[in-house]
Amino acid sequence: MRQYIRYIIPIAIPLLILLIPTSAIPIEGLTVIQQRVIAVFLFAALSWVFEPIPIYATSVTVIMLLLLLVSNHGLVFFKAGAGEPHMGELLKSSDIMATMASPMIMLFLGGFFLAMAATKYRLDVNLARVLLKPFGNQPKYVMLGLMIITAIFSMFMSNTATTAMMLSILAPVIMVFSKDDPGRAAFALSIPVAANIGGIGTPIGTPPNAIALSYLTGENTITFGEWMAFAVPYVVILMAVAWLLLVKLYPSKQETIQLDIKGKFLKTPKAITVYITFAGTILLWLMGSRHGMNSYTVALIPVAVFSMTGIINKEDLKKISWDVLWLVSGGFALGLALDQTGLAALMVNAIPFDNFSPYIVLVGAAGLCLLMANFMSHTATANLLMPIMAALGLSMQNLAPLGGQVTLILVVAFAASLGMSLPISTPPNALAHASGNVNTNQMAKVGIIIGVGGLAMAFVMVWLLNVIGFIS
Known part of the structure; x- marks a missing residue:
């Protein structure tokens, strides 16, 4: 039975979210469209963690599900009631498809x-x-x-x-x-x-x-x-x-x-x-x-x-890493859905983050990202966390003196690349471990020290960028 759990969970939990009434989900003001995006988000997260299918296949499936469930050219019975307050606005299918050629x-x-x-x-x-x-x-x-x-x-x-x-x-x-x-x-x-x-x-x-x-746009754009x-x-x-x-x-x-x-x-x-x-x-x-x-x-x-x-x-x-491009595209589509349906902002606003110290939020977000990046794909980790962090950075007023959204996104981005303490953390780690010249304990010791130390350095870096006015 255990061997089938990784196939059952990524399907069963999102399906349950789809079937229950929106009132059963403890998020005030949740629309049906947002509920569907939650289900797709959970499917992506659980599939990237348990890997019942290749991670790039998960991304393509995410795009397909968004087109079916929340786009203006999805299945007819999924569009019933579109425009009503409790239903929410459907996304443009062209916007979802455009993520493949972002x-x-x-x-x-x-x-x-x-x-x-x-x-x-x-x-x-x-x-x-x-x-x-x-x-x-x-x-x-x-x-x-x-x-x-x-x-x-x-x-x-x-x-x-x-x-x-x-x-x-x-x-x-x-x-x-x-x-x-x-x-x-x-x-x-x-x-x-x-x-x-x-x-x-x-x-x-x-x-x-x-x-x-991709989330640093407008006045926050970085070349x-x-x-x-x-x-x-x-x-x-x-x-x-x-x-x-x-x-x-x-x-x-x-x-x-x-x-x-x-x-x-x-x-x-x-x-x-x-x-x-x-x-x-x-x-x-x-x-x-x-x-x-x-x-x-x-x-x-x-x-x-x-x-x-x-x-x-x-x-x-034929040798180009098309799987990486597909993986990133799926993340962009997921981020688009979280943003344009207002779900990311709704989830962030549901928690009074302004009551927390901005330092605790920064350390907590970066620490969560670093932990996740050690056990799953760095790209999948960034795909899941970045749209939420972008919304959080915009909503937290007390984060503004520290650089606001730019600071939060940069710290999380660097944290995603610092997860390197296990053979499964990154393909380079897996290749080195497969050579037989290094064991898991040695890799973990070095990876943990560099990960934590690198994260501390990232905080110092964004502080300096804020001091010199690069982040405003």
Whole structure:
């Protein structure tokens, strides 16, 4: 029976919510449309936790359910009574479908094209070879070099792809360590830790960043370059802390170590096109909107260039992480429903958050996000929490002196990326654990310290941003 529980719960509980009268749900002023969104939200949350189906399939199902249950082009009998006060307003089906082609999705697509082209033309490996040379052959400095390069790559590439590449480079080196050498675990942990931290550095580094940006609109809008202006220094400091922690906890017995990465930069016309497009796209992102384009428009430049030149062909397109795009799209659709039906605001207003200290709310929200991110997908965690946090940030008057909605969203976004204490927390962790060079206890010790320490640093960061007037 236990094996079926994970299939039954995600369906049974939302179905129960759908069937009971709205008066039975302890939220004053709840409409039928909002009740349906609660059911869809619970389906998403429980499916992302229990994973009876793949998490990207849950996202697609969420979009389908919203179209059926709460859109103006849903099933006829679900639209009966639309417009009545107790029924609520139906959403436009075109708005729900548009989440599949949100500007944020285009931003990620551009990132995927850059990463795929870099890997295909060995730009990543050759950059690693060149960048590692200055770090010598002392184990702790070689590890520092590996972490820096991993973090840089993970800012613009998938954390999973970066980890897989760097672990393959590292594999022959780890064999040099004896089985009882703590340095073996340090090197194996350094790659996923650096990948997880490095992804925080750019809006395309990890999905929670993009999800956070989608809620920072209007006067709270943050550009690609502005995000990097505060996130990269944060990454640098946290990376230094992580490196010192690994050196202290797992000191290597080896006195010297050699990394032999073979290869050279390709000089074919297509390879040169990749180098120029890669550098040009990043430069345009860093320049913000000074050239008139936003980061989403810039993201389509590599998509067009690589498609026109055949650098990325139809076979390559099959290798793009479409599941990540679907997963993020489902989160956007869920957030849209929570926002436009007024459910997020209603849920937030049902609890007198203004009676609580804003510091308690910030710490509680970030702590909840960090806890959830250790046990489920970072993207799913951000998808579930971000629309509620956005509404909470707008409604809490006593949070305004601390930066209001921007502060809350940034802290929660960073917390989502800091969940890295278990093999199941992130794909990079799973890859490192699967290598057999690090055990769960070692990973948990490092992950918990970095997670809690990184969260404390995030609070300091947003405080500084508030002091200098970046957050107002």
